Amino acid sequence: MADSIHSKLQIVMFPWLAFGHLIPFLCLSYELAKKGHRISFLLPKNAEIKLQNFNLCPNLITFHTLKIPHIxxxxxxxxxxxxxxxxxxxxLATAMDELYDEIKSFLQxxxxxxxxxxxxHWVPEIATEIGGIKTLCYKIVCPATSAYSLIRSPEKSVFMASTAAEKVRPPxxxxSTTVVLHEHEAKLLEFLFQExxxxxxxxxxxxxxxxxxxxIALKTCRExxxxxGDYIATQFKKPVLYTGPVLPDPEKGPLEEHGLSNWLEKFKPGSVVFCAFGSQLILEKKQFQELVLGLELTGLPFLLVVKPPEGTKSxxxxxxxxxxxxxxxxxxILDCWVPxxxxxxxxxxxxxVSHCGYGSMWESLALCDCQLVLLPSANDQTLSARLMEQDLKVGVEVKKDENGWFSKESLxxxxxCVMDKDSQVGCLVKENHRKWKEVLSSTGFMSNYIDSFIQNLYELLVK
Structure with a gap:
């Protein structure tokens, strides 16, 4: 293996069977392939069909399809x-685990x-049995989530509330003294301890x-x-490597989908509120109605991309x-994919107005100039939102009640708060956003992370 440190790397990618994991793994694959490294990407057949057009380097990124067992x-x-x-x-997780023998044979x-x-989680076990293969656990969610939740013992699935009974103590x-959860939000972490x-x-x-x-590799930057990342390295006693945010290149050309270009151009620059919640979130009907009424209440033009709420067909x-x-x-209002x-x-x-999925967080922070309103729905999204509002001070989070519900008024x-020209908070988050975007989009920032990451991989080979 030591002889190979002067040659290109052969890497296998095996992400969880969700597009929110497959796509970030594929984006990293592309960055590595651009440097000449060869990638074997394991994924289900129907995912391969949907992701074929996203494989921008098919000569070096080879899709290997898996037949998911029926459970x-x-x-x-x-x-x-x-x-x-x-x-x-x-x-579905059980079905993935039944791929053990197929994955072992492929790696052999x-x-x-x-x-x-x-x-x-059984990939390192296979690699040890075969010998000569290094394994990286690639985290594509907010590292604050790993730091906050994954180091807890199973007996402590809900963090202890403070004496004020409003905030929950971090481990x-x-x-961070600011990225903390409210008690009802910390209870969301109980899903970690379910089968x-x-x-x-x-x-x-x-x-x-x-x-x-x-x-352990993190889809983020040290800055x-x-x-x-340092905390995770200490807790798990592992090297922690940084890939950088691994952002897609902004697509060029007009917004032809659903007549969006013509619709948006009817309004003044910087006046439209765009609200999107990712591909999986389904709101309860009552919360959906508060959302649309809140957007109406702003008096601003708005574009909402959302799935039909629970119990409805449209x-x-x-x-x-x-x-x-x-x-x-x-x-x-659209209920389909948009660019x-x-x-x-x-x-x-x-x-x-973002649900603060990790990919959306980075896109909004590094690639656009929009004012950011944060409306998270899950635990990792909540921690991303707290990072952006309280640590980076680049956005404003929508206030929720003790049950985790937001109102049209709070939205x-x-x-x-961010759109009124005379708002001090709006000016502050806009300026902070501008500064971070300048850092993240500076010449060589992203490519330097990939170069350093590849160097770290070569160093791991000789350990």
Whole structure:
């Protein structure tokens, strides 16, 4: 293996069966392939079909399709989390674990230098059996989540509330005094200790992978989340490597989808509120209605991309009475895929109301000039939102009640706070956002991270 440090690397990518994991792994694959390294990317057949156009370096990135075993209770043909409700994801995890023998055979034949994985906690075990293969646990979610939750013992699935009973204490030595959860938010972390696959919890799946791998890789940069990376390195006694945010190149050309270009161009520069919640979030009907009424209440033109709420077949049937007539041409609601980055960089868009998914966080922070309103729905998204509002001070989070619900008034207030020209808070977050974007988009910033990451990989080979 030592002889290979002067040659190109052979790397296997095996992400969790969710597009929110597959796509970041593929983006990193592309950055590595651009440097001449060869990637074997393991994924289900239906994911391969959807991601073919995203493989920008097919001569060096080879898709290897996996036949996902059928597990009793899974819908036939289910291969990714997009094919199942959240309640059945545990069965999909069981199906992934049954790929053990196939993955072992593949690695024995290929003998790569590295395997990158996340949820398949048994990959390091296979690599050890075969010998000569290094494993990296690649974390594509906010490192604050790993630092906050993954180091806890299973008996402490809900963090102890403070005497004020409002905030929840971070773990001892946690590197931030501001990125903390409210009590009702910390309870969301209980899902970590529920079964996710046969006889294994998410907590066990993630911590075992991080404990037994050769190194942990983070999809971030030291300038923003280095303290969390240092904390993880200390807790797991592992090298922590940084890939940088690994952002996509902004797409060029007009917004042809759904007539968006013509619609956006009707409004003044910087006046449109764009609200999007990712590909998986489904709101309850009552919360959906508060959302659309809050956007209406701002008085600003808005574009909302959201799935139909729970118990409904379409977005339109869930709208409040008279809403469609009132907003008319000023509001546009879509329930389909849109090119988010193209929209964010359109001159008419001035505000981004985001669910704070990790990919959206980086896109909004590094690639657009929009004012940021933060409306997280899950634990890792909540920690991303706290990082952006309280540590980086680049956005404003929508206030929620003790049950985690937001009102139309709280949403409107947050949007107004950043969009009103005379708002001191709005000016502050805009200036901070500008400074961070300048850093992240500076010449060589991203490519230097990839170069350093590759150097770190070569160093791991000789350890």
């Amino acid at each position: 009793h209770g899974l819908p036939y043909g289910a291969e990714t989390t997009a094919d199942v409700p959240r309640s059945l994801e545990t069965l 034949n290929l003998k790569p230098h590295f395997v990158f994985f996340d949820f398949a 001892p030595g946690y590197p 996710y696959g046969k006889g294994v919890t998410i907590y066990e799946r993630l911590t075992k992978g991080m404990t037994q791998c050769d190194a 923003i989340e280095g303290t969390f 977005v339109e049937e869930a709208l409040p009475e008279g809403f469609k007539e009132r907003v008319q041409e000023k509001g546009l 988010q980055l193209k929209i964010l960089t359109h001159e008419s868009v001035g505000c981004f 409107c207030k947050a949007v107004k």
